[in-house]
Amino acid sequence: MSIARQDPEIFQAMEAERFRQQEELELIASENYVSADVLEAMGSVLTNKYAEGLPGKRYYGGCQHVDVVEEIARTRAIALFSGSEGVNVQPHSGAQANAAVYLAALKAGETILGLDLSNGGHLTHGSPANSSGKLYRAVHYKVDDGGRIDLDQVREIAQRERPRLIMTGASAYPRHWDWAAFRSIADEVGAILVADIAHVAGLVATGLHPTPFGHCDYVTTTTHKTLRGPRGGMAFARADLMKGLNSAVFPGTQGGPLMHVIAAKAVAFREALDPSFTVYQRQVLANAQAMATRLTERGFRLVSGGTDNHLMLIDLSDAPYSGKDAEAVLGQVGITVNKNTVPNEKRSPFVTSGIRVGTPAMTTRGLGTEDAGRVADLIADALDNREAPSRLDAVRAEVHALCARHPVPA
Ligand code: DSN
Numbered sequence: 001m002s003i004a005r006q007d008p009e010i011f012q013a014m015e016a017e018r019f020r021q022q023e024e025l026e027l028i029a030s031e032n033y034v035s036a037d038v039l040e041a042m043g044s045v046l047t048n049k050y051a052e053g054l055p056g057k058r059y060y061g062g063c064q065h066v067d068v069v070e071e072i073a074r075t076r077a078i079a080l081f082s083g084s085e086g087v088n089v090q091p092h093s094g095a096q097a098n099a100a101v102y103l104a105a106l107k108a109g110e111t112i113l114g115l116d117l118s119n120g121g122h123l124t125h126g127s128p129a130n131s132s133g134k135l136y137r138a139v140h141y142k143v144d145d146g147g148r149i150d151l152d153q154v155r156e157i158a159q160r161e162r163p164r165l166i167m168t169g170a171s172a173y174p175r176h177w178d179w180a181a182f183r184s185i186a187d188e189v190g191a192i193l194v195a196d197i198a199h200v201a202g203l204v205a206t207g208l209h210p211t212p213f214g215h216c217d218y219v220t221t222t223t224h225k226t227l228r229g230p231r232g233g234m235a236f237a238r239a240d241l242m243k244g245l246n247s248a249v250f251p252g253t254q255g256g257p258l259m260h261v262i263a264a265k266a267v268a269f270r271e272a273l274d275p276s277f278t279v280y281q282r283q284v285l286a287n288a289q290a291m292a293t294r295l296t297e298r299g300f301r302l303v304s305g306g307t308d309n310h311l312m313l314i315d316l317s318d319a320p321y322s323g324k325d326a327e328a329v330l331g332q333v334g335i336t337v338n339k340n341t342v343p344n345e346k347r348s349p350f351v352t353s354g355i356r357v358g359t360p361a362m363t364t365r366g367l368g369t370e371d372a373g374r375v376a377d378l379i380a381d382a383l384d385n386r387e388a389p390s391r392l393d394a395v396r397a398e399v400h401a402l403c404a405r406h407p408v409p410a
Helices: 008-023 036-042 064-080 094-105 151-161 179-189 201-205 239-253 259-273 275-297 323-332 360-364 369-384 389-405
Strands: 086-088 111-115 137-141 165-168 192-196 218-222 233-237 311-315 338-340 354-358
Touching: 008 389, 036 259, 064 086, 064 259, 086 239, 094 165, 094 192, 094 218, 094 233, 094 239, 111 151, 137 151, 151 179, 165 179, 179 192, 201 275, 233 239, 259 275, 275 311, 275 354, 275 360, 275 369, 323 338, 323 354, 323 369, 323 389, 360 369, 369 389
Parallel strands: 111 137, 111 165, 165 192, 192 218
Antiparallel strands: 086 233, 218 233, 311 354, 338 354
């Protein structure tokens, strides 16, 4: 690597990050490890190319090869999600995909109804801090006391507020989405229905989570969470809505597409079409079940009492420490999680009363259900002994040994 000689500061930071990823147990639910092939595509000469427009209709010359790449990416994305009709693979992120859908579907000031941020929703689903909450009038539904989406409440809010668009999907929701029920609510009030499946895309693609296709007008996702591709996004739409969506991506919200990332998306989609990807996703779910069971046995309360997907939320509202404290303690023993708000949150988003734990990354490095139960014990041991340095040292040693037995694949 010539960066090592030419730019040692950057090289050292990159190597330190490589080491961190190898030495620590990654339980952030939205992260994963890509394959060497995906990395190779991202580090390719395709980054040199401007290709504004779509395959066959570009604003630049010399696009004949990147056209092939983008066409393959689109074809594979459609093949991956049964029932999908059209896709734009250019969004640089999930946030960009959502911004493009809003631009395509809404006029400024129209109402969107999405899941409340502190109840597991996403900033781009109408938070006042995000353009979705500034350009549009945002109203929100919440989860019920059992931590599940209350469809009667959604219907009641929808009938009162008459949203032009209903957003579904979440950043921190451990249960299945009932898109058929949301479709009927959207139809009752004449709303457009959108699913943001960023978290569960890999599960949806493999039939292990209900699919929004056939129910939703638009579907957005990131490509780097359970889908295990490069950092990026994409947006699907019904065939008749694709022209508007394509213009909303470019020139509406983005300039030139990142062709190296689109190549990496295509490579990841090929991997996800392989039967081994379904085996992987099944293990992601089995590991989440094993962790949820063991954490509960160890006395932790999980929002909604468990999980149907790849993540769980540990509710620390009654604990003598915050989500921020828990994140820091687990960081000390080499377990990476993120603090997270929980329903009825009393603390600020910088402190929080919960942590979010997910299994996609640990499953990619080969940990199985027995390991997942043990990881839950290590989390519990660390939090229960957060003020006992020697106990934390012992947990850290076991985490390092576990990581050494399961190297990061790429
Ligand atoms: N930041 C992502 C997550 O962690 O869920 C959502 O965009």
